[in-house]
Amino acid sequence: MRSLPLAIAAAALLLAGPAPAQDMQNLLDQAGKALDQAGRRVQQGYEDTAKAIDQAIANPQDPAYGSLATRLIRSDVLDSAQRPIGEIADFVIAPNGQVLLAIVRIGGTLGVGGRLVAADYGQLEPVLMKGHPAFVYKGDLGALPDYKVAAGN
Structure with a gap:
């Protein structure tokens, strides 16, 4: 200033x-x-x-305008060709309210199995897919290391 x-x-x-x-x-x-x-x-x-x-x-269904986090959990994560490659499992939010990471489940079926990875939220572009919120990931989710939740959390 x-x-x-x-x-x-x-x-x-x-x-x-x-x-x-x-x-x-x-x-x-x-x-x-x-x-x-x-x-x-x-x-x-x-x-x-x-x-x-x-x-x-x-615009409650369009994440480009902002949304409740509960509406975004289980949203599809898409590749650049807009094919589903995972789903949002959770978010990591800083104390100031900024979303830092999206925890994405990849490789499972209907939310079961697979593994969790932590994707930089800045690499996700919110889109509307068939009337539902989704995210296009600008990278390779499979190359990210597994996300492990600390014991007791």
Whole structure:
């Protein structure tokens, strides 16, 4: 953020002793502009979040707009030719709410058997397949190491 360095510079000028009034006014003007710009960015962030929530509510089956995680569990994972290669078993979510990994079951039949792998969530592209949420994986799921759940979890 630019406003913090400007505030520090203003404090340093005040502590340094008398300064020309014009220099002080310029510095205060720059600090005011930086604060106004930061306020506009925060407001835009709120508006973008509200729009995303409205789109997720209006398009509950389309993961491109966001969705409840429970609706995405068991969603198909597709290859680049949109052939099923696995299904979503779970997600790993950071404390800040960012989805980090998708736990994908590959090689099983109807959710039974197979193995679990942890795929980088950024490698999954949400799509709508026959009216249901699905994900296209941009890589080779079979090349990923097995995902093991720690004992006691």
